[in-house]
Amino acid sequence: MNLNYKTQGIILNKYKTGDYDGFYVALTKDFGKVNFFAKSSRKNKAKLTYHLEPGSLSDLYFVPRIRRESFLLTGADLLLKPSFEKLGNKEIVLYNQAINLTSRLVSFEIMEVDKIFLVFDILKQYLTDFTKLSKIENNNEISKQHRARQYLFQAGFILKLLDYAGFRPNLKQCNYCGKKISAGKGIFYDLQNSVLTCCTQRLSFDGIEKVSFDCLKLTNFLLNNDFDKMEKVKVEDEIVSEVWRFSINHLKYCL
Ligand SMILES: [Zn+2]
Incomplete structure (x- = not known):
């Protein structure tokens, strides 16, 4: 059985664990929000870390971890990162x-x-x-x-x-009188109730x-x-x- 996965993921957060390991939260194309554990990711600076900056998009490779809810990240290829x-x-x-x-x-x-x-x-x-x-x-x-x-x-x-x-x-309409909101009318945003109104x-x-x-x-x-x-x-x-x-x-x- 092949348990290697690959999907695109946008890194949302990263945390240090231990001396060199990293923990990442990513929003992925095929699995939704996923937690990843990456061994020695901060030690192998040139390799994994560069691809795993928050806000970057990468192809992520990973395998399940036994009895854990997170996955073990085995590789990443950067696709997109703002300069x-x-x-x-x-x-x-x-x-x-x-x-x-x-x-x-x-x-x-x-x-x-x-x-x-x-x-x-x-x-x-x-x-x-x-x-x-x-x-x-x-x-x-x-x-x-x-x-x-x-x-x-x-x-x-x-x-x-x-x-x-x-x-x-x-x-579309005033929250209080129900009238349609249209041009030429005084329109206000009620900050307390988060609604539009003309009243x-x-x-x-x-x-x-x-x-x-x-x-x-x-x-x-x-x-x-x-x-x-x-x-x-x-x-x-x-x-x-x-x-x-x-x-x-x-x-x-x-x-
Ligand atoms: Zn109104």
């Missing part, structure tokens, strides 16, 4: 946020199995686009446009992840934020389209910032 040395601090923070968020939300208590596999797909797309963007610039300063694009990707990633976890925001009289003013209709349109677009389409859409910086804030506010509420 961190070229990224600014802001970009690295964004990137790590996406990895940490995935780590928190991808669990069987929160998500159905088929959704977990969808998360692998969108995280892989997110990393691919992020890697592409991180390589465009050859000078130190990432252009404003690229930065806006990264914020757009992240907002898209967060919204999709929350959707899969069962926290899709209702963008400001119901709210205390420190807990609401005005939202533009363009922001909602773009948010809707991000929820319903994949990253390839996001790359093509023309957007203004201000709207992207607004959508990003909206998705972060919604995220804070959901967590």
